[in-house]
């Protein structure tokens with residue numbers, strides 16, 4: 410019986426055609442895959458291993474950390490620090506960059522990650538995920554600094570996410586389209602189940618946290634109002650709405666059946682000195698890379714996310730992503 414293509418086979422096959430590939434990148438992705446399998450295992454066991462609930466601490470963004478946020482962060486580090494592919498790492502759950510300990514060899518890549526995205530959903534047993542992005546380290550691997558991480562999203566070498574839902578999936582781009590893999594728990598391997606994922610251009614589904622409606626800027630208000638007006642409104646069609654509060658699950662839905670996801674900035678955030686909710690380096694950029702590689706668009710409102718020059722590690726940005734024609738419309742509304 411043919412079991413299908415494993416993620417390891419898939420990555421190795423792609424790298425075989427990459428000029429100058431040393432195997433370092435392939436090995437790095439392998440370690441990331443292993444980390445996600447370990448996190449999947451912890452998330453699946455939930456209350457059985459006492460993993461639910463809050464850890465009683467806060468991250469640099471002032472958000473309460475869940476036990477599984479911290480555990481996932483540790484698993485990601487342990488799995489990726491030893492092999493010599495990385496110069497440094499950065500994570501939502503760590504204030505500063507993580508230097509590779511001196512006893513391990515250093516490599517040429519940088520890894521940023523959100524170890525557990527949507528963690529407010531953990532205790533209610535709704536889908537969560539892991540998001541990651543791989544960059545080259547421009548300053549060499551001897552003394553990487555925070556500045557090495559401040560690269561536009563367009564510089565990403567690869568990006569992906571793991572989704573811990575009814576099944577565990579890994580969705581990956583290495584800059585040649587987007588492919589999805591499903592974890593076969595019996596053999597412990599991700600198998601290619603969703604080759605060449607693409608986002609339909611048109612859609613009738615949007616996702617936004619409407620509890621913030623009274624704080625929205627005019628272009629966002631206009632867009633949502635027009636969707637809500639349905640067949641009788643200017644759009645001439647009815648729209649459906651979803652809000653999971655796990656960006657990974659929202660992006661996965663959009664990759665599967667189209668749609669748009671909006672987490673805009675608003676008056677309430679600006680009053681707190683924030684530019685958005687989602688983080689540029691380990692949420693917005695990797696998701697923008699995946700969405701664009703699947704034929705969709707990803708903007709802040711007026712600008713393409715992957716063109717932004719980051720100014721700090723935990724920078725937040727407004728995010729609008731999904732079906733291309735809707736993203737173009739939203740961009741036009743923001744530029745009008």
Ligand SMILES: O=P(O)(O)OC[C@H]1O[C@](O)(COP(=O)(O)O)[C@@H](O)[C@@H]1O
Pocket residue numbers: 472501523525526527528529618654655656657672686
């Ligand atoms: O709770 P809100 O305001 O609806 O925000 C939901 C958003 O927050 C996030 O959960 C942020 O990620 P973290 O859980 O990693 O902090 C996104 O995944 C999601 O889209």
Ligand SMILES: [Mg+2]
Pocket residue numbers: 523525526527656692
């Ligand atoms: Mg997150």
Ligand SMILES: [Mg+2]
Pocket residue numbers: 478501523524525526527528
């Ligand atoms: Mg998180």
